[in-house]
Amino acid sequence: MADSSLPRPGCCKWAEGDAGNYTFPCSNSVEPGTSYCAEHSAIVYIPPEERRRSRSGSGMSLTFRRAA
Numbered sequence: 001m002a003d004s005s006l007p008r009p010g011c012c013k014w015a016e017g018d019a020g021n022y023t024f025p026c027s028n029s030v031e032p033g034t035s036y037c038a039e040h041s042a043i044v045y046i047p048p049e050e051r052r053r054s055r056s057g058s059g060m061s062l063t064f065r066r067a068a
């Protein structure tokens with residue numbers, strides 16, 4: 001059993017696979033207080049609808065900024 005099937009502390013918890021059979025292929029380090037690297041958090045925190053919109057190239061990226 002390889003422990004590559006578990007996310008490592010401080011590393012991106014981006015998971016791929018089916019239920020019960022996840023792998024964590026991303027070993028980028030995370031920002032403090034987050035669970036994903038910058039690349040994957042950008043994917044995780046954007047709803048699919050938003051991703052489609054920005055893909056169509058309307059140029060409205062980053063309009064979803066949150067006030068902390």
Ligand SMILES: [Zn+2]
Pocket residue numbers: 012013014026027028036037038039040041
């Ligand atoms: Zn990642």
